[in-house]
Amino acid sequence: MHEMSLAEGVLQLMEEAAVAQGFSRVRTVWLEIGQLAAVQTEALRFCFDAVTRGSIAEGARLEIVDLPGQGWCMKCAATVPISEQFGACPQCGSYQVQATGGTEMRVKELEVE
Ligand SMILES: [Zn+2]
Numbered sequence: 001m002h003e004m005s006l007a008e009g010v011l012q013l014m015e016e017a018a019v020a021q022g023f024s025r026v027r028t029v030w031l032e033i034g035q036l037a038a039v040q041t042e043a044l045r046f047c048f049d050a051v052t053r054g055s056i057a058e059g060a061r062l063e064i065v066d067l068p069g070q071g072w073c074m075k076c077a078a079t080v081p082i083s084e085q086f087g088a089c090p091q092c093g094s095y096q097v098q099a100t101g102g103t104e105m106r107v108k109e110l111e112v113e
Pocket residue numbers: 073074075076077080089090091092093094
């Protein structure tokens with residue numbers, strides 16, 4: 001389950017931001033998660049609650065923003081929406097599609113105090 005290390009990464013990022021920006025508490029975290037990032041959001045919520053216990057983000061609200069998957073189809077020479085890595089192009093059915101968006105997870109915004 002890689003959600004635990006993802007949650008730890010988010011906590012580390014928040015702690016670094018707290019030092020750099022001088023806040024002591026995180027109230028809300030907006031996380032952008034790409035549709036192709038293979039992140040189980042329910043597992044992530046569970047892990048987030050576990051790793052933030054006793055930290056600056058204890059009890060923080062986790063807002064998850066879904067990012068659609070996007071790929072570049074070589075046959076169509078166009079950007080097309082895709083819902084899985086190595087999926088077929090919805091326009092021509094070719095598998096020569098390279099994922100170009102929605103493969104990552106990142107912290108978009110923090111509400112702090
Ligand atoms: Zn295509």
